[in-house]
Amino acid sequence: MPSPAAVIVGVGGLYVAQSVIGGVTFQGLPAVLRQTGASLNDIAFILLTVLPWSFKFLWAPWIERIRLPASGGNRSRLVVGAIGAVGVASLVAAAFTGPTMLGAVTTALVIGAFASATVDIACDGYAVESLAERHRGWGNAAQVAGAYLGSAIGGGAFLILIDYVGWRDATLVMAGVLAALGLPFLLGRSPLQPHRAGADRPSLGAALKRPEVRRGIALVGLYVLGQKWAMVLISPFLVDAGLSLTTIGLFNGFMGTAFGVLAALLGGWATRRYGAAPVMMASLLAQVAATAGFALAAALAWKSVYGLGALTVLNSGVMAFGFVALYAELMGRASLDQAGVDFTLFQCGDGLVSLIGWQLVGMFGDRLGFVWCFGLAAAIGLGAAAALPRLARPLSRT
Template sequence: MLGLPFLLGRSPLRPHRAGAERPSLGAALRRREVRLGIGLVALYVLGQKWGMVLISPFLVDAGMSLTAIGLFNGFMGTAFGVASALAGGWATRRFGAAPIMMASLLGQVAVTAGFALAAAFAWRSTAGLGILTVLNSGVMAFGFVALYAELMGRASLDQAGVDFTLFQCADGLVSLIGWQLVGMFGDRLGFVWCFGLAAAIGLASAAALPRLARTG
């Protein structure tokens, strides 16, 4: 709704080159690359972000102290995430975005399935759950570098800011919807089912990824 005036109105910005269309949301949505990019963002967020909102509540219910949660989900997760983002940037340049996104999604499936198994078998090892938590941060950072590198390639030089804003809005919108749904069903279904469903969604996203990601 907040973007509706920009969709209907004309932008005062001048085109990047002579003869190009004036930057606008409408111009962005008319481009197939942008529409596919929005679909790619939605698919990727479905597979990688929906389960993360359950991790902190699960760690609390598993009896982990707040100090340990802060250490693993805060300090160590952030540090490993930064290192993984750097590694993801190198790997994306070396191998391309599509295989890195696929590897990250499959890694996310494995981590989320690990949380599902931990919930199913009442695994309470602080070190083990901490490792899963840190791995979750790293896998996510590793893949999102590749995702946004892919999206930058889809943005038009004539209105790169508009296109990229659409991609980020799609990321935020799908994340918020997913987190709300996971929060609603978490109490009813429990951690085992929610983590298991998140892993299954991640696997389905990985299977559908080649249809939207560019391999060239």
């Protein structure tokens, strides 16, 4: 059985790698497109890359059956290596396509998102089955902190590189980073956690029969409703406020990451001490305040670089703080016999609710403007906070 440290280092690298693609897609590319004059509706087109993350539950049982064969054993490294190579190739293709060919670059990034989402199925399942409950806080911190570090690389360092070396070379660097981050998992010496022979075949039906999973999906949807809908607005808003790509990259990337990693560690500590529900509630209320701050900045045409940067960094930290608590609760609701399927359903709830909100922003953002969009997102967050206590209560055990 692998040591907890080996598991956390291995899956942490994969979580960072997955978020590099997400950072390039959701933070880097929107800023580049906005700088070239693209509308919010055009930018929303790239959100098609969320679809694999939203519907990966459809192929999660198949991936789990390959990863955990009925005869026993564990093929996690085989799945991660094969599918991860597709993700690297997709970024290479995007590098030579260029951001002006929106349809082609979106197709490449959709393929990359498909590969990343599939790797995530195997990665989450491996983490849940390999980490004892007392170590899951560190696993959750690695997941959330890894996501922020990956976003910093893909949405921060990537933008800075574009300013200096251009789209093609910057994207090729991201492909190389992606490959390097997978090596600790693929080359680690610790043996894989064996899967018990004769276990039931992983399936969606088995997952949805469990009340823990059904309530977990509802909890994810509610939480994302309050936390994520304004996220896609931030980079275009900063561009319109006159910030350069390098400045946005610094705030979204290095500063946001440092604060996000710190907030993730703080969230892990707070979750262990106070429980998941209070931490999620505190994060939602702080998110409402940050989003309302963006609405006020838009209404006052406030263009202070430091002020807008502080709001951006605060937004990163608040999300990291709360999502550690959310994932800690969801890990406890996943079955060890098909952890990849159960956890995938939770993440697909996240993706679907995010996609709905981001598409609405894309459709109506130019018409309503930043003030109304940020303001409505803050109001939705308040509603989610009011409903959170019911779904976040521990399940009664009989």
